[in-house]
Amino acid sequence: MAEITNDPRKVQKATKIIFPGVGAAPSAMEYLTRTGLDIALKYAFKEGVPILGICIGAQIVLKESEEGPQTCLGLVQGKTVRFKLANKNLKIPHMGWNEVKVVQPHPLLEDIKPGDEFYFVHSFYPQPADKKNVYAVADYGGDFCCALGYKNLFAAQFHAEKSGRLGLELLARFVKWNGKG
Helix, strand or coil: CCCCCCCCCHHHHHHEEEECCCCCCEEEEEEEHCCCCCHHHHHHHHCCCCCCEEEEEHCCCEECCCCCCCCCCCCCEEEEEEEECCCCCCCCCCEEEECECCCCHHHHHHHCCCCCCEEECCCCCECCHHHEEEEEEHHHHHHHHEEEECCCCEEEECCCCHHHHHHHHHHHHHHHHCCCC
């Protein structure tokens, strides 16, 4: 049974966690810290609970963010960075459909083919310190990490829930995922 909660005890006991979000890293981290959800998420990660981060949930799983001075969750080493676009015709935030290119296999990206598009709305993107944590990229003035993973965590910069059939299929794969490989 799925449940929406901000109760850290329920998060610590969850068998799977979808960690979505919109907004900014400073306010998100302030809320997580104030409510104890930061500790609950770190505990669940350490215990091997499968976690799916979406949008800001993909950004603040890293250690830090250019969006502010706050320390983020640090589940994956790296930093969330702001787009620095040389092409002035491209707008920030990056909004709309964009091709997601799988750079290494992951169970949640199974069946994603060249040309498959997902929906994005963001000004920042995750930049893991270790390239082996990058599972997919998208091009917006150059390739950027749009899906990362480490152990039982998978996180997508795009909004799977707004990405039609492909997004729903990714969410269905998460339901079946055991948090490995």
